[in-house]
Amino acid sequence: MKAVIVGGTSGMGRAIARRLAERGDSTFLLGIGDDDLARSAADLQSRHPQRADTGSAICDLERPEQFAGALDAADNALHGFDAFIVTAAMFATQEALEADIELTRRLVTVNYANTVVLCELARKRLVARGGGRLVVFSSVAGDRGRKPVAIYGSSKAGIATYLEAMDHKFHAAGLSVLCVKPGFVKTAMTAGLTPPPFAGEPDDVAKTVVRAMDRGKPVLYVPGMWALVMLVIRWLPRFVMRRINF
């Protein structure tokens, strides 16, 4: 596999990039922060069995004008990537978003509009060369409009719908689409919160995600328990959702 990972310097993206590199896949990192990218690229190279060079390029999801150049850099380094993985996104609490309309604009732009734009550019390249894998992190927050994750969740719902449509439309053209919906995972972002039961570890998430990529699975809940939780949530009637604070 020749994989581009957007957000592969930290958290679950870091874990996925490592897992791919350790089994001998080629990786290329897109993200922000020169030093951070260089350190993560060195980490991946050290873990790769043949010590294959891992490239990186700046790609800020808030700056769509960088997207085409970043994809060119990835294509040049990998001689045509065949997997495109996006774990990067913005997060803010509902309270913070309601208090700051500019933050709201930025978050929905990054998580939905700009992510779709980046994925479209990558998707076209993949389809043009006969297919490949498109893997994007949505969230369990996108499965149902919910009070604590109203705006963030809607941005993730948008991405999930986009991915489902891409699967329907381009599956025959060789595009394998995976929409990952993580529940609580112990990363730097959730540090400081007491993990609920069944909280996931990034390494376990990475293992599951890579297996799902290999098998061409379209939707993946991680940790697996969230598939059951969200099954129940999806079927709760509206009058219940209005009352509960979940």
Next chain:
Amino acid sequence: MANHDARAAHGIPQASSRPSSDAGARPAVVAPSAVSAADTPVLMGWGRLPAPGREVLGEDLVKLTKGAALTRGLGRSYGDSSLPARADDKVAATRMANRILRFDPATGVMRAEAGLSLVEINRIFIPRGWFSPVTPGTKFVTLGGMVASDIHGKNHHRDGCFGEHVRSLKMRLADDSVVECGPTALPDLFYATVGGMGLLGHILEVEFVLRPISSPWVWLESERVGNIAEYVAGLNRAAPVWPMTMGWIDCLSSGASLGRGILMAGRWATPDEAKIPPPRERLQVSLPVELPNWALNPVTARLFNTLFYWKHMDHHAAGLVAPDAFFYPLDAILEWNRGYGPRGFTQYQCVIPRRAGVEAVIEFMKLLTKFGGASPLCVIKDCGPEGKGLLSFPLEGTSIAVDMAVSPTIQHIVDRLNEFVIATGGRIYLTKDRFTRADHFRAMEPRLDAFLAAREKWDPQRRLRSAQSVRVFGDRA
């Protein structure tokens, strides 16, 4: 319900590539729910005696250690080495800062962030023919912790402590500056840091040299030994021949079989001996619940020890074993420390100098048996010459380590054992310690003044401190 909501709200992916643009949103992410999630957050060492405190996790150690009083890796030190002096001291947890920054297969030199664990290093590099130059008895440790404790292993008599294989450290000092030190650059800082329990500065990056290994298997020869004198003689015989030696002793047995046990000697197997596929990753089982205090009592401990002793049916055995089974037998059961129950436990590890003679070791074993209580197996190993780390634990002699449940008499037991060790010219290992008195530590540590002078130079205000440094070095709480 409120907590649950907060968690559900955070059940979302990492804001991976956006540390800076996300900054505005971040305070709201952490503050309110974190406070309500646990009313009195506590931190614990491996011995599970809690102290109020909270660790701050992150992937960027340079950022994370700013203003921190202490760094903490995987929390495997038994006592209070990794616990804060005060509940509001900032404790930086390194385990998410775990990138390998460089590995040179021509020389074995590796540079990595301090939170990289030995689990990861072993998983990736044993199959490629490399191993840490020194490993402790658990792989659940970070590089930073290995330096701060200047850990030793089964090969101490031959290869010394981990610090001898460290080429360079990147550190954040108490004045917030970030420096690089090593055996030639700022050597006084370096040698105070090696074994310095993290009190000279926060270790951010570690550069050290991995060793090539001849196969992914260990050749182990083990021997059932009838008593302590035979045991120490056996260790001394094995040391010049074998790169790795150690053994387990039944310290509940007394009389003629005082200190009976199993002596082990190992080396990496040659490719000819190891013509079998590499070891498979062991299935990890976890002790699922905390056992009650009474589960481990003199009767069960004696039973366990007797079974363990006679499990070694043949007087002498030899063969291939996986590195995990050889180096980390206890890691097979995750969270085995719950076996001691809610009372918690400590480990007493001391080294008795060679010049005190085998009689001193026998006397010490008698003392242990007298205080024994419910101590299952204890570990004996011989140590080579003292290292250059100012507070590095080992010195030429016999190291003895025994787990002890915390009881109302634990302070008395540790005091008596310490008095004996002081009389022999030996000392204790701070990484295992929770109960040693400041005056006892001073009496057993002629290098203490040099260490305190280094702290005075690099951290005159004692901004870096731990619960242990308050107890043993008299830092203000």
